[in-house]
Structures are given as structure tokens and as C-alpha cells.
Amino acid sequence: MLDEPKPGDSPSDLSVQALLYASGEMEAAEAAAFEQRLGEDQAAREALCQAVEFATLASGQAPPTPDPAYRDRVRATLRQRRRHMKKLVGQPPTFGPIALWMALGAIAAILMMLVLTHMASMHQHNEPPTHPRPTTAPQSEQPAPMPERVDAHSRLLPPPIFA
Amino acid sequence: MSEDSDAKLIARFRSGDESALNAIFARYEVQLFQFLFGILRNHHQAEDALQETLVRALEHLDGVDSGHLRGWLFTVAYHQAMLVKRRLKKQFASMDDQDGTVSDEEPGPLFQVEREDDARRLRELLEQLPPGQREVIRQRVYEGKRFREIAETLGCPLNTALARMHEGLKRLRLLWEQNHA
Numbered sequence: 001m002l003d004e005p006k007p008g009d010s011p012s013d014l015s016v017q018a019l020l021y022a023s024g025e026m027e028a029a030e031a032a033a034f035e036q037r038l039g040e041d042q043a044a045r046e047a048l049c050q051a052v053e054f055a056t057l058a059s060g061q062a063p064p065t066p067d068p069a070y071r072d073r074v075r076a077t078l079r080q081r082r083r084h085m086k087k088l089v090g091q092p093p094t095f096g097p098i099a100l101w102m103a104l105g106a107i108a109a110i111l112m113m114l115v116l117t118h119m120a121s122m123h124q125h126n127e128p129p130t131h132p133r134p135t136t137a138p139q140s141e142q143p144a145p146m147p148e149r150v151d152a153h154s155r156l157l158p159p160p161i162f163a
Numbered sequence: 164m165s166e167d168s169d170a171k172l173i174a175r176f177r178s179g180d181e182s183a184l185n186a187i188f189a190r191y192e193v194q195l196f197q198f199l200f201g202i203l204r205n206h207h208q209a210e211d212a213l214q215e216t217l218v219r220a221l222e223h224l225d226g227v228d229s230g231h232l233r234g235w236l237f238t239v240a241y242h243q244a245m246l247v248k249r250r251l252k253k254q255f256a257s258m259d260d261q262d263g264t265v266s267d268e269e270p271g272p273l274f275q276v277e278r279e280d281d282a283r284r285l286r287e288l289l290e291q292l293p294p295g296q297r298e299v300i301r302q303r304v305y306e307g308k309r310f311r312e313i314a315e316t317l318g319c320p321l322n323t324a325l326a327r328m329h330e331g332l333k334r335l336r337l338l339w340e341q342n343h344a
Contacts, residue, residue: 013322015329016322016325016326016329018201019325019328019329020310020321020325021201022201022204023309023310024204025309025310025311035202035245038202038241039238039241039242039245042233042234042237045198045237045241048197048198048201048202049194049197049198049201051201051329052197052198052200052201053197053336054329054332054333054335054336055332057332057335057336057339058285058300058303058304058332058335059282059285059304060281060282060284060285061281063193063197064196064197064200064206064209065192065193065196066192066196066209066210066213067210070210070213070214071185071188071192073214074184074188074214074217074218074221075181075184077214077218078184078218078221078222081218081222
């Protein structure tokens with residue numbers, strides 16, 4: 001028979017906790033805390049693996065292992081998803097890139113319009129006038145009608161009703 | 164099993180080497196499966212979770228530091244197990260499942276001894292353990308008692324019963340390996 005364990009031989013608190021957790025006998029709050037620890041503590045994860053392995057061994061069974069067929073399923077899924085990704089990459093640009101080009105085109109058109117408008121207004125302000133604008137002369141400066149024109153004008157008037 | 168480092172395995176896998184995948188399986192599947200089994204306590208669920216874990220982990224391998232493959236795989240496995248647990252909890256909530264835990268359809272490894280031959284050998288090995296450890300294992304495995312009941316029966320704290328169980332199983336494994344070597 002083997003010796004009783006010495007005081008220093010006692011398993012770590014983590015191993016004991018893992019054993020209790022794996023047995024499903026941990027209190028709900030404690031189990032939740034241990035599960036949280038499993039999320040970030042690799043030592044706790046390893047302790048759980050060991051607890052499962054030990055527990056299985058105690059029943060005289062080999063440690064639990066997955067059915068090797070799962071490997072083929074992993075391979076098939078990975079291949080399928082890779083093909084799908086390749087297909088996506090090989091396809092002509094879809095709505096995303098088209099929308100991007102449309103937006104860029106719209107921005108370019110607006111910029112072009114702004115530049116043209118600006119250039120046109122600059123052109124109007126800076127260019128010396130080649131043809132003087134017809135100015136409306138003041139009333140007093142209007143040339144007097146020529147006498148023959150006056151006559152012609154008077155001929156067109158109706159005869160006076162009251163002489 | 165491949166002797167390549169994790170970094171080399173990752174590089175081989177990225178270059179499309181199928182044998183690298185086998186090496187990754189061989190190196191990590193048992194531990195990951197035991198980890199998932201420990202959380203889910205169901206063989207089929209643990210197997211499904213393992214499959215999804217490896218697919219997800221290998222798909223997103225690009226951002227993983229090659230020195231942390233082990234930690235990365237366990238992290239993905241943890242999240243996968245929690246996802247399964249949450250789904251099951253939702254499913255069983257409507258069925259008034261008290262604690263949301265799921266038991267395996269197969270008998271629990273701690274309570275059932277399926278193979279008579281192995282069981283006989285195990286009993287022989289058990290006799291070589293110190294009485295304190297032997298008694299805890301005997302009550303747990305052969306009588307199917309809960310740890311709290313065992314602690315009460317033996318008049319010791321729960322943690323002492325658990326520590327004896329752990330140490331006893333550790334020694335039992337050593338003896339088993341020596342016996343089967």
C-alpha cells in the first residue's frame with residue numbers, strides 16, 4: 001500500500017475546484033465564478049482537463065475522446081468556406097464598390113461644377129469689355145427728332161376733333 | 164505526432180499543407196475535447212463544440228500569435244462551450260429544468276463501470292492506495308455518492324474529501340499506466 005499523503009502533497013485549490021466543477025456538484029454561484037475563471041486562466045482550463053481525465057480513469061475507462069470522423073467534418077467545412085471566400089473574391093464588384101464609385105463620381109461632378117462656376121465669374125470680372133454695353137442715355141440727351149421725321153410723325157396722328 | 168512547433172504548424176497550415184491540420188488535431192483534440200466535456204458533460208455536445216471550435220479557430224488564425232496557439236484554441240473552445248450552454252439553458256428554461264445543466268445520455272464516468280475486466284483491475288489497484296483516498300474513491304465510484312455526502316460520512320471538510328479524491332486518482336493513474344505499460 002502507498003503512504004498517506006504528506007502535508008505538502010495536497011493538490012492545489014484549483015485542482016480541487018476543477019474536480020468539484022467537473023462532477024457537477026459545485027454550487028451555482030461558485031460554478032459561475034469558476035466558469036468565468038475558465039475564460040481567462042489557462043491553469044484552470046488545464047486543471048479541468050485533468051479532472052475529467054482522472055474522473056474517467058476512476059471508472060476504468062479510457063479518457064473521453066472524440067469520434068475521429070469529426071476530423072473529416074472539420075476539413076469539409078473549412079474547404080467549403082474557403083471555396084465560398086474564393087468565389088466572393090472572384091466575383092465582379094457588387095453593390096458596395098458600385099456605391100463607392102457612384103459617390104466618388106457625384107463628388108467629382110459637384111467639384112467640377114463649383115470650379116467651372118468660379119472660373120466663369122472670375123472671367124466676367126476680369127476680362128476688359130470688347131463691346132461697350134449699350135447704355136441708356138438720360139432723357140435730356142436724346143437727340144431731337146429730325147424735322148422730316150416730325151412731319152412723318154404728325155401725319156400719323158389723327159386729325160384734331162376740336163380745332 | 165508531428166514534432167513541429169506550433170509556429171511551424173501554423174505556417175504549414177497557412178500554406179495549404181493538409182498534413183499540418185492532422186498534426187494540429189493530434190496535438191490538441193483530446194485536451195480540447197476533455198475541456199469541452201468538462202463544461203458540457205455530454206459527449207455529443209462536446210464533439211459538436213470541438214468541431215465548431217477548430218473550424219472557427221483555424222479560420223481566424225491570421226491574427227494569432229504563433230506562440231499562443233494553445234491558449235487561442237482553448238479560448239475559442241471556452242466561448243463555444245458557453246454558447247452551447249446558453250442555447251441549452253434557453254431551450255430547457257421552457258421545460259422547467261431546474262439548473263440548466265445537461266447530463267450525458269451515457270452513464271457518467273464516475274458512477275458506472277462498464278468494463279468488468281478493467282473494473283476488476285481497478286479494484287486491485289485501489290487496494291494499493293492509502294485508506295483515506297481509497298475510501299473517498301470507493302464511495303464516489305462504487306456507491307455513487309456525492310462529494311458532500313462522502314465528506315459527511317467521513318466527518319471531514321468537503322475540500323479534504325476532494326483533495327483525497329484528486330490525489331487518489333492521480334496515484335491511480337500512475338499505477339494504471341505502470342500496470343498497462
